[in-house]
Amino acid sequence: MTIPSSTSVLIVGAGPVGLTLALLLDRAGVEVTVVDRDSAPVEQSRAIWVHSRTLEIWDTIGMAPLAQAEGREVTAIQMRTSGRARATLPYDGTGISAFPHGLMLEQSRTQALLLSLIAQTRIRFAWRTRLTDLTRDDAGCRATIVTEDGATRTVDAQYVIGADGGSSTVRSLIGVRLEGGTYDSSFFLVDAIATTDLDTSMSYLNFHERSTVAVLPLPGDRHFRLIGNLLEQSGEPAEAGYGRAITAEEARRLIAANALPVTIESIGWSSTYRSHHRVAETFRSGRVLLVGDAGHLHSPAGGLGMNTGIADAANLAWKLADVLDGAPERLLDTYTAERRAVALQVVNTSDRLFVLQADGRRRFAFMRRTVLPLIVRTVTRTRAGRGLAFRVLSGAFVRYPAPTSSEGGRTTAFRAGGLLHRTGIDAFDRAVDAHAGRHLLVRTGRGGHGGSNALEALAADRGWDIVDLDAADARPFAGRNAEGLVAWVRPDRHVGWLGRDIRALDGELQNWLGAVRQPTR
Ligand SMILES: Cc1cc2nc3c(=O)[nH]c(=O)nc-3n(C[C@H](O)[C@H](O)[C@H](O)COP(=O)(O)OP(=O)(O)OC[C@H]3O[C@@H](n4cnc5c(N)ncnc54)[C@H](O)[C@@H]3O)c2cc1C
Structure with missing residues (x-):
């Protein structure tokens, strides 16, 4: 598609977050253009865990039924120690959300489905189009892009959104630093065809002596994502990021070493990786805003990467639409205030989960093998505890600071700053x-x-x-x-x-x- 020389909002990056934001803005009547340097959506499964809050957001753009039709529903997470079931954490938000369960769906399919929705809108979209420069003043932004045929062009936009992932060009061009660090441990992830007698409506977290492995059922027959920490580090990336593929033999050894009842037949996409825990110093610099991985990177513990980015999109879309309709620009400052605080919280939570899962020291092994299952069993004994567990896992727990003139509210369903949950009426x-x-x-x-x-x-x-x-x-x-x-x-x-x-x-x-x-x- 021909890229216009001017647009209201230019979104750089057609990952799951940029595409969701484009659809939310289009629904709000905003004129949007999306460019991506790649030639097609990702082929790898990458982010697979779709939380309930993401389904709620997707429901407003017609994406939830498409995702549900293809995804595999997850109703609980079972904790195991050395293969033995110890506690089951229900992922059940009945009475809290219209989407009471999680969903497993490969990122490749998520992006393909979002693109099928984009095709039905007025959104202008171009692959093989790379942002190379960006200037801005109080009146607007000018983006320099290199198009498919190698031509350099400029696009004037009232706002530019950096949805261009962890190595964001937009973030570099506006001089915003990413603060935080990189974990020492290396992990592996494998998509495998495997036989097992595990119930595929649940996900599994298995704690062995020095390691943790998650078994996540993917859509399709005997299709699983296996993810865990590597016991020996050899040839792993020195920097954060994705590294080498692993062999089926190595995957089998890792699963056997964790005493899991899973027999790997063959493997598909696989990678080793080291994780970041980083948050951009701000998500807004004038008329340029960052969403998704461009603003925050964290360990995949909890499957929060893509989901947190999609909640960024929901927070930003209405504010941007209102500002374009004449609301004061300061409304956009609430985007960075609210979402950066959430990103920091997510990074801290995934940090703790990460250390708990990956630390080889004895006291951490005791925590994950004995204390954690005990806490889960105790908390989930009551309805309130199960509701709390769901809200924490699913993203429904997020609460923004309430204005001082507001009452706080008494229950989680009706609380200033919180999500308006289902009431049952x-x-x-x-x-x-x-x-x-x-x-x-x-x-x-x-x-x-x-x-x-x-x-x-x-x-x-x-x-x-x-x-x-x-x-x-x-x-x-x-x-x-x-x-x-x-x-x-x-x-x-x-x-x-x-x-x-x-x-x-x-x-x-x-x-x-x-x-x-x-x-x-
Ligand atoms: C190899 C890999 C494996 C992963 N596995 C998991 C996983 O197992 N579980 C999990 O939760 N998360 C995983 N993630 C992270 C997850 O994919 C991200 O959290 C999620 O995709 C974030 O979405 P996003 O839209 O913010 O960014 P991205 O999906 O990264 O999309 C950014 C887009 O911007 C485009 N872009 C970049 N620079 C430019 C430019 N200059 N001009 C134009 N376009 C540009 C890119 O081509 C890309 O399409 C993985 C990521 C990678 C890279």
């Missing part, structure tokens, strides 16, 4: 779903609400809908004093504000979104 949940990708006001106990007129006037001014929730229905998750509560639900379904004082809400909205305005696009 079908009509309400359906009404919220119908507003996906748009601002929404939720009001509890309409009859007793003193500020209803003011709220209705505010909603009418901004062109937003109000969804009502009966106070009695709201009580289980909004607390005893559920009457007259108002929530501003952002287009990414995070609760932006919660309270009763409509003037305070109005002030907060003016602060975030500016005064009511006519759309400029």
Whole structure:
């Protein structure tokens, strides 16, 4: 496709994060152009674990049913020590999310499905098109690109998004540093055809004396991803990144050394690697923003890399659309504040998991083989514990700082900064779903609400809908004093504000979104 000489948003990089962001922006009515230096999507399986929160985001762009049709559902993670089952951590968000389970889907398929959706939109897209230079000022950006035929061209864009992965050209060109380091241990990953009597609706984490191996069932017959730490380091990459392929014989030895009931028949893609734990010093520099691996790199423990990037896209898409519609530029600062904090948290969590999984010292072996299964068994004994485990694993736990004028909220379903979870009240949940990708006001106990007129006037001014929730229905998750509560639900379904004082809400909205305005696009 011919690349235009000007565009509203130029996304550099057609990985899973750049493609998701392009679709979210297109849905919000933003004109988008995507370029990628490669000639096709990746062929390797790479990131395979699709968390429930990612499915929720994908649902707003029509991707969730496509992913579900091809992916393999994962309902639990079983912990084993030297092959023996010790504890099972359910991955079950029934009552919390419309997508209560995880999904295994190869990144090659994820990208192909996202591209099939892109083809149905107005998004302009070009392979074999590399960003080589970038200048910007307060009015916009000018990107220099080298196209398929070797020609050098410029594209003017109001905003440029670096979705160009760990070695981001955009990040280098704007002089943003990546802070953090690289782990010492080397890992292997193998996609294998294998026979086993393991139940393929679960994933497995096996702790042996000095090593940890995960067995993750992939879509397809007897198809698994095996991932673990290498016991001997030979010929591994000196730097972080992906290294040599491993042989089927070596893979068999590694699995046998971990006492796992898995017989490898043949292997497909395989690699050794060393992981980074790095976060960019900022995700925004003027009109240039970073998403996904361009902003943060962490160990694959927890399968959070791609999923965290896709949540970046959901956070950024509505803010960028609103700013292009006339909201103040400072709204984009909340993107870097909110998502960088999450990236740091993810890096710290995966750091801890990484050390726990890979450290050969005796006390860490004791922790993973004895203490961890005990904690999992204890926590998952109660419904609340299982819900907590799901929220932590699935990405639903993320909570952004709430404005000071907001009430905190009492339960996880209805909490300022947190995601608006499922309530179990079908009509309400359906009404919220119908507003996906748009601002929404939720009001509890309409009859007793003193500020209803003011709220209705505010909603009418901004062109937003109000969804009502009966106070009695709201009580289980909004607390005893559920009457007259108002929530501003952002287009990414995070609760932006919660309270009763409509003037305070109005002030907060003016602060975030500016005064009511006519759309400029
Ligand atoms: C070999 C490999 C194996 C992996 N395995 C796993 C795994 O097992 N589990 C896991 O969770 N994660 C894995 N990851 C990480 C996972 O793939 C990433 O977290 C995820 O792809 C991030 O998506 P992204 O869209 O941010 O970036 P990417 O998927 O890296 O996409 C970036 C895109 O930008 C393009 N690009 C780069 N520079 C330019 C430029 N100058 N101009 C134009 N285009 C450019 C690239 O061609 C690429 O298509 C793996 C990564 C790699 C490289």
